[in-house]
Amino acid sequence: MRRYRPYKNKIYICITPKRGVFKQKGPSFFVPAKRIYFYGDSAYNTHMSKERYIAHVDMDAFFAAIEQRDDPGLRGKPVIVGADPKGGKGRGVVSTCSYEARKFGIHSAMPISIAYRKCAHGIFLPVDAEKYSRVSHKMYDILYDFTPEIEPISIDEAFLDISASHHLFGGPQKLCQSIKSRIKDDIGLTASIGLAPTKMAAKIASDLKKPDGFVEVAEENLLDFLRPLDISKLWGLGAKSERLLRGMNINTVGDLAKMDINELEDLFGKNGAHFWNLANGIDEREVETACGAKSVSNEVTFDSDTSDKEKIEGALMLLCEKVSSRLRQDGLKGKTITLKIRLQGFYTFTRAVTVEVPNNFADVLYKEAKRLYNRFDTKGKRVRLVGVRVSNLFPASLQNSLFEKYTDKKIENIHKAVDKIKEKFGDTSIHRATQMEI
Numbered sequence: 001m002r003r004y005r006p007y008k009n010k011i012y013i014c015i016t017p018k019r020g021v022f023k024q025k026g027p028s029f030f031v032p033a034k035r036i037y038f039y040g041d042s043a044y045n046t047h048m049s050k051e052r053y054i055a056h057v058d059m060d061a062f063f064a065a066i067e068q069r070d071d072p073g074l075r076g077k078p079v080i081v082g083a084d085p086k087g088g089k090g091r092g093v094v095s096t097c098s099y100e101a102r103k104f105g106i107h108s109a110m111p112i113s114i115a116y117r118k119c120a121h122g123i124f125l126p127v128d129a130e131k132y133s134r135v136s137h138k139m140y141d142i143l144y145d146f147t148p149e150i151e152p153i154s155i156d157e158a159f160l161d162i163s164a165s166h167h168l169f170g171g172p173q174k175l176c177q178s179i180k181s182r183i184k185d186d187i188g189l190t191a192s193i194g195l196a197p198t199k200m201a202a203k204i205a206s207d208l209k210k211p212d213g214f215v216e217v218a219e220e221n222l223l224d225f226l227r228p229l230d231i232s233k234l235w236g237l238g239a240k241s242e243r244l245l246r247g248m249n250i251n252t253v254g255d256l257a258k259m260d261i262n263e264l265e266d267l268f269g270k271n272g273a274h275f276w277n278l279a280n281g282i283d284e285r286e287v288e289t290a291c292g293a294k295s296v297s298n299e300v301t302f303d304s305d306t307s308d309k310e311k312i313e314g315a316l317m318l319l320c321e322k323v324s325s326r327l328r329q330d331g332l333k334g335k336t337i338t339l340k341i342r343l344q345g346f347y348t349f350t351r352a353v354t355v356e357v358p359n360n361f362a363d364v365l366y367k368e369a370k371r372l373y374n375r376f377d378t379k380g381k382r383v384r385l386v387g388v389r390v391s392n393l394f395p396a397s398l399q400n401s402l403f404e405k406y407t408d409k410k411i412e413n414i415h416k417a418v419d420k421i422k423e424k425f426g427d428t429s430i431h432r433a434t435q436m437e438i
């Protein structure tokens, strides 16, 4: 028998000693629950429920909406943010367009020349990456006020697992409404939210009543919600598989759900079972929070205390290389770079800086670490130890077309190559010119 009990304002899972799990009596047999799942009025008498509440938050026409917010003259007009159309001869694509532009059949990723043909009188604007990323950070700051369990998907889109925090905000629905109003009040933009027991359903739901929408799919309605959807909505189903299924007259998620799982496995191998599960509302995938690790760091103590600037900077470069390499190994990028510096006599200080765009490049880390070091006044004391820590971590896979400039990819590939060589020939095989033996 399992029960939840509030204990000192926290929720603990209580497992009775009869189960033989915990033999002690008293508070020690309350185990803190990482996640709590309960609904109803009382934490007492609630049964273990698998109920999950996943919210998918998606900003509406993000770039175009920011432009319209900042220039009232653009409101109510077809605004197309993306490449320069050059009178219909331009290359490149539409990044985002306003809802007014969508009425002309324009959509994201459409070649800009076609968009121009469809709506030559539209207002074409260049992508202001810096501005949009500033707004994005504000959006994420708001989301983190509601739960730490956030999986960033892109600059304007994220999954939130609110199973454990919704009760603090008056329930899952109220929490979602509060996010919407915070975004409206603090940033002046609208977001659409889908709330569902699974990630796929939440994502589909957020798209249904755009803009400024909120769609909830309750656990008991999940199958009814999925059934009429077109199979193209099913996650991970490629165009080839889709054609194959349509050829068999399987056009909706409901059609697919009724199929024999073995038949699907014959068709698609392991994926067959996965598709069948998704179609039947079985989607256990968790919201993958930014990362398990909170920070990645490295430090070094000098053989003897030193005030040799070149030696200290060389050490910082080496540390940045190591931290950068670890971050890339773990598929992480960070925003906050902290310099730790210990002076003779064991006085330890830290100085930190937070950069706009999360990254894991040794060059960037070094530039910031060096700047922090150069600003630090050692008051004539010698340095005993230096350390570099990167925190405020995000998954490197965060699809963020804005953050990923072409040059970044190039630098990343160089770093990867260096990592490979180091792996093969040891850590000392490749060094930058500024790195020194310490």
Ligand SMILES: [Mg+2]
Binding pocket: 058, 059, 060, 061, 062, 156, 157
């Ligand atoms: Mg969006």
